[in-house]
Amino acid sequence: MSRFLAAIILLLSIALTILVTIACSVPIIIAGIIKLLLPIPVIWRYVSAFCNFMMYCWCEGLAVLMHLNPHLKWDVQGLEGLNKKNGYLLICNHHSWADIVVLCVLFRKHIPMNKYFLKQQLAWVPFIGLACWALDMPFMKRYSRSYLIRHPERRGEDVETTRRSCEKFRSHPTTIVNFVEGSRFTEEKQRQTRSPYKNLLPPKAAGIAMAVNVLGQxxxxxxxxxxxxxxxxxxxxxxxxxxxLTQIVVRINLVPVAEDLHGDYVNDKNFKRRFQLWLNAVWNDKDGQIDHIKAQYNNAGH
Structure with a gap:
């Protein structure tokens, strides 16, 4: 593709993405204000259903925009057996802003609308921040280790935010998405975190442990x-x-939420250790899977 054509597509994509986002987020924000002003359970249910529908429309808009990639190919394995009537906890590696688009487009017709664990800074992004608030997406504050040493009272805030947010999802099937690395992967972050993985940052277990504990059933x-x-x-x-963008590879593995994944992550040190070991093993397998995918495509000359 020539640079000129790529520049034209870039400008067109940005403009259309902004238009689609505004068109879908404004009704969600208005519905969220109604929900705030009328705290009545029946109204909340209808408003939540409407917000989810508008998010689905946003996902459909993103799917249309992805057709601006004329040579894009999807390699997806594992969609079988998914159902929009079931609830899911989705964990995923986080490499790029593209990840959110891919997950929204890929799963929009297979599982309930995705609800993301988001960084607190995204709450201030025009339209998107208010829309995510109306959709009851949890905003998480991330603190550095040095900050927590100076302010120990901040420890556990994300866990409590997770608990409160998950309580809202008890009444209807929901897909909770957690990028458990807490940030997008870069080589600099890999060095800073002393990651033992080649393609990933170390996973953070507290959020998904709390989600399983609150909404396990x-x-x-x-x-x-x-x-x-x-x-x-x-x-x-x-x-x-x-x-x-020419190739998106997605591998989906359905994992039973076993009884040994339920427990008090905050107060039970033995459970915390077991849960971390389980998640580290999952991440080790994921790291090897990414290596295999890269080698497969590089060797095949795709």
Missing amino acids: KFDKLLNVTLCYPKNDSTPFYDMLSGR
Whole structure:
């Protein structure tokens, strides 16, 4: 693709993405204000259903926009057996802003609307922040280790936020999405966190442990999703917007929410250790899976 055509597609993609986002987020924000002003359970249920429908429309708009990538191919395994009437906890590696678009587009017709654990800073993004608030998405504050040493009273705030947010999802099937690394993968972050993984940052267990503990009976399965962009690994989001994204690889593994994944992560040290070991093993397998995908596509010359 020529640079001129890529630049045209980039501008078109940005403009259309903004228009689609505004068109879908404004009704969600208005509905959220109604929900805030009229705290009546029946009204809340109808408002929540409307907000989920508008988010589905947003996902459909993103799916249309992805057709601006003329050579894009999907390699997806594991969609079988998913159902919009079931509840899921979805964990995924986080490589790029493109990940959210991919998850929304891929799963929009297979599982309940995704609800993301979001960084607190996103609450201030025009339209998106208010819409995510109206959709009851939990906003998480991330503190550095040094900050927590100076302010120990801040410890556990994310866990409490998770608990309160999950309580809202008891009444209807929901897909809770957690990028358990807490941040997008970069080589710099990999060095800073001393990650033992080649393609991933160390996973943070507290959020999903609390979600399982609060909503364990509501989750039919845990969705372990692995994303990879073998031909656009450096700048997948930019390549997506400029029409240069050529390959999206997704591997989905349905994991039963076993009894030994239920427990008090905050107060039970033995359970906390077991849960961390389980999640680290999942992440080790994911790291190897990404290596395999990259080798497969590089060797095949795709």
